[in-house]
Amino acid sequence: MSKFPKQLFVTGTDTDVGKTLVSAALVWGLKAHYFKPFQSGCDQGTDQQWIQEITGFGPEHFSPETFRLGAPLSPNQAADLEGQVIDPAQVQFPKPTQEHLIIEGVGGLMVPLNPKELLIDWIRSTGLSVLLVARSGLGTLNHTLLSVEALKSRGIPLWGIVMSGPTNERNAEDIRQFTNAPILAQIDQYRQVNQAALTDLFSKITTP
Numbered sequence: 001m002s003k004f005p006k007q008l009f010v011t012g013t014d015t016d017v018g019k020t021l022v023s024a025a026l027v028w029g030l031k032a033h034y035f036k037p038f039q040s041g042c043d044q045g046t047d048q049q050w051i052q053e054i055t056g057f058g059p060e061h062f063s064p065e066t067f068r069l070g071a072p073l074s075p076n077q078a079a080d081l082e083g084q085v086i087d088p089a090q091v092q093f094p095k096p097t098q099e100h101l102i103i104e105g106v107g108g109l110m111v112p113l114n115p116k117e118l119l120i121d122w123i124r125s126t127g128l129s130v131l132l133v134a135r136s137g138l139g140t141l142n143h144t145l146l147s148v149e150a151l152k153s154r155g156i157p158l159w160g161i162v163m164s165g166p167t168n169e170r171n172a173e174d175i176r177q178f179t180n181a182p183i184l185a186q187i188d189q190y191r192q193v194n195q196a197a198l199t200d201l202f203s204k205i206t207t208p
Contacts, residue, residue: 004100004206005159009128010121011105013081014101018164020195021134021201023104024051026131027061028195029202033096037104038086038113039065041072047104048078054193057073063094075119076112086113088122102163109150120150127161136165141174148179160184162205 010026012019027034037047048062048187055061067086069078079086094101109120123130130151134144144161151158161179163172163186185204190197 003130006099007088007101007103007122008131008159009105009126009145010066010131010133011109011123012133013135013140013147014108016188017133017135017186018048018162019104020050022056022131022133022162022164022187022195023047023102023204025198025201025205026100026102027051027057027115028198029206030102031057031061031098032100033063033094033098033190034102034104036104036106037066037088037091038069038075038119040065040069040078040106042068043070044072047111047145054198055195061096061098063096068161074111076108076114078108079114085115088113088117088125091122093126100142108114109147118153120156124154124156129157131184132157132173132181134161134163136163136168136171140171141178144175144177145177148181163202166187 010019010023025034034049049196052062069082071081073077077084105119110121113119132147134140148158158181158183162184166188167186172186176185177184187201
């Protein structure tokens with residue numbers, strides 16, 4: 001797995017697009033460390049808790065969120081409800097014993113962290129490569145091309161794209177044509193998300 005980045009940031013074209021499932025598959029397949037620095041919606045459980053449960057990995061594979069916010073809103077809005085202002089400079093990267101580190105974003109690239117900074121601004125400051133999770137169906141061309149353009153304009157390296165939902169070869173072809181980015185996998189929904197599903201998804205993402 002030499003071509004796989006040691007550190008990879010997983011983001012999506014919008015919320016609930018499948019980035020946590022993709023992150024879980026990468027953590028599972030790589031036996032990696034997982035970190036989600038910004039988490040809103042904690043009142044409904046966290047993505048880290050779900051990934052830890054589905055993989056069965058111990059706490060040594062996980063680092064606590066830097067910002068844990070209760071409301072299922074954009075980070076800036078959730079923080080405002082709690083009288084907080086998110087300062088991304090407070091995020092300290094973990095130094096895990098595992099070879100790979102998977103960092104999951106919150107919402108899409110352009111969600112505000114505070115009144116002046118977007119998530120994409122923080123990603124740029126880290127120097128991380130990005131895996132973008134996009135929907136496969138109607139509307140994905142606009143959302144995906146805008147997301148890729150936002151990354152390119154800031155010099156953020158795009159490692160690849162995973163398309164989530166029923167296979168749509170025409171949309172995949174158009175995204176390849178207009179972005180010159182590799183489509184790593186097209187994944188439909190799993191009837192049951194378990195370790196077998198994570199193994200299957202990891203294989204799809206990492207098989208050329």
